[in-house]
Amino acid sequence: MLYVDDLNDAADQLGLRVADSGANVLLAVGGYNVVFxxxxxxxxxxxxxxxxxxxxxxxxxxxxxxxxxxxxxxxxxxxxxxxxxxxxxxxxxxx
Incomplete structure (x- = not known):
């Protein structure tokens, strides 16, 4: 899992694509700074x-x-x- 500021921008920069199942990378926007x-x-x-x-x-x-x-x-x-x-x-x- 990667915490990012912008999901779409991060996915584009990393060359990721959406998967309905079998995903091996998760992107998340940290709702709270505690994740850092x-x-x-x-x-x-x-x-x-x-x-x-x-x-x-x-x-x-x-x-x-x-x-x-x-x-x-x-x-x-x-x-x-x-x-x-x-x-x-x-x-x-x-x-």
Whole structure:
């Protein structure tokens, strides 16, 4: 899932097309800025916090909920890694 400012513009820039089923990319406009809290930046790419990704996956379509559970399992096993990341765009490694 990618949070973007403009769905149509992002889809055009990324060369994406609408799919009724079997989509493998989800674009969303963040209704609240919380989706951008605790970003992690690696090699000029910004990643959402694992906790935000887990929430998004658990409530997403298709196999997203099982992927969300797998992420929660990873988070439980590696709590010191993801909790120790600096808030607000610090650098680190993505899970």
């Amino acid at each position: 809290d605790r970003l992690v930046e690696v090699d000029d790419i910004r990643y959402a916090a694992p906790s935000q990704v887990a929430v998004d996956l658990l409530t997403g379509p298709g196999r997203n909920p099982s992927e969300g559970q797998a992420l929660l399992d990873w988070m439980e096993r590696h709590e010191s890694e993801w909790r120790s990341r600096p808030a607000g765009g610090g650098t680190g490694s993505a899970p």
